[in-house]
Amino acid sequence: MSGKLAPNSFRSVFKTIDKDLVRWFPGHMGKGLKQMQHKLRSVDCIIEVHDSRIPISGINTDFKYTVSGIKPHILVLNKVDLIDARYKSLIENHLKDDYKHVIFTECKNQQCNGLKQIFPLAQKLIKESDRYNRATEEDCNIMIIGVPNVGKSSLINALRARYFGKGNATTVGAVPGVTRSVLHKIKLSDKPLFYMLDTPGILSPKISNVETGLKLALCSTIADHMVGERILADYLLYWLNKNEHFDYVKVFDLEEQSDNILDVLTHVAKVNKKYLKFKDTMNNYIIAPNLDHAANMFLKAFRTGNLGKIMLDEDIIR
Numbered sequence: 647m648s649g650k651l652a653p654n655s656f657r658s659v660f661k662t663i664d665k666d667l668v669r670w671f672p673g674h675m676g677k678g679l680k681q682m683q684h685k686l687r688s689v690d691c692i693i694e695v696h697d698s699r700i701p702i703s704g705i706n707t708d709f710k711y712t713v714s715g716i717k718p719h720i721l722v723l724n725k726v727d728l729i730d731a732r733y734k735s736l737i738e739n740h741l742k743d744d745y746k747h748v749i750f751t752e753c754k755n756q757q758c759n760g761l762k763q764i765f766p767l768a769q770k771l772i773k774e775s776d777r778y779n780r781a782t783e784e785d786c787n788i789m790i791i792g793v794p795n796v797g798k799s800s801l802i803n804a805l806r807a808r809y810f811g812k813g814n815a816t817t818v819g820a821v822p823g824v825t826r827s828v829l830h831k832i833k834l835s836d837k838p839l840f841y842m843l844d845t846p847g848i849l850s851p852k853i854s855n856v857e858t859g860l861k862l863a864l865c866s867t868i869a870d871h872m873v874g875e876r877i878l879a880d881y882l883l884y885w886l887n888k889n890e891h892f893d894y895v896k897v898f899d900l901e902e903q904s905d906n907i908l909d910v911l912t913h914v915a916k917v918n919k920k921y922l923k924f925k926d927t928m929n930n931y932i933i934a935p936n937l938d939h940a941a942n943m944f945l946k947a948f949r950t951g952n953l954g955k956i957m958l959d960e961d962i963i964r
């Protein structure tokens with residue numbers, strides 16, 4: 647039976663030593679954004695994809711001032727399979743002033759309702775819009791934008807399989823930054839003639855605060871090593887405790903809830919028999935729990951949904 651700590655025994659603030667622990671804007675992202683802007687003239691609709699687990703922290707608000715705003719726009723919140731369904735209406739409500747069309751998707755499930763809604767909605771919005779310079783063009787182009795690793799390529803592949811009956815046209819990866827080439831043009835359907843333009847994930851150059859950055863990193867939009875696996879695991883533990891999600895106690899066979907990441911990681915490493923062997927200054931062998939391995943296991947459990955269906959912005963929406 648797992649023990650319970652009183653709520654006030656957990657940290658109420660996450661303190662990091664390094665305020666600049668994430669270097670946000672790798673060079674290719676700035677270049678990608680410029681190339682996207684140049685291509686806007688040939689675009690009829692924008693589908694902005696983000697991660698349902700961070701529907702507020704994860705949105706790159708720069709898109710609003712750079713690439714979206716002028717063209718018909720759909721906000722897709724992907725990976726909805728990883729959040730508790732009751733948050734969908736709360737998220738929609740929270741975003742309603744900024745985003746008129748919000749669709750939740752789960753790319754791994756072809757039967758997902760959201761996937762079925764996207765193309766008909768895009769067609770409708772384009773039909774109702776003024777296409778200006780493109781009014782006489784027969785083909786329609788939908789540009790897919792978003793931060794890294796939210797599932798843009800997966801969405802393109804799922805839509806293409808649905809409407810064009812073709813296999814993967816673009817590479818899917820578990821680490822951010824798989825799509826580097828800007829505006830890879832992929833046919834979505836023949837009649838009507840529709841194309842999708844894949845784009846590399848773009849993060850905002852300025853992240854409003856460290857916690858937003860850490861949430862982005864927990865959802866793999868930033869490579870783990872940019873932040874550090876142990877810091878990320880510590881933030882996750884802090885967040886889980888603060889928001890009373892204690893599935894980790896059972897999943898990792900802990901005796902009780904804990905707010906001490908070193909204790910938790912040491913336990914996880916020991917239970918899973920993950921040790922490091924190294925020599926000390928006296929040339930003696932030391933065997934110690936492999937805390938980095940344990941941190942990765944902790945992060946993976948969250949990312950695969952094993953720690954429960956978790957929406958990291960629930961603290962903001964509440």
Ligand SMILES: Nc1nc2c(ncn2[C@@H]2O[C@H](COP(=O)(O)OP(=O)(O)OP(=O)(O)O)[C@@H](O)[C@H]2O)c(=O)[nH]1
Nearest residue numbers: 752753795796797798799800818819823824825847
């Ligand atoms: N659970 C879950 N995972 C998903 C879903 N869609 C995509 N993924 C996973 O998310 C990871 C990233 O997917 P991609 O399609 O490569 O994402 P991307 O936005 O194109 O990535 P970049 O090219 O880095 O910008 C992969 O491991 C996918 O399998 C989904 O709906 N649910």
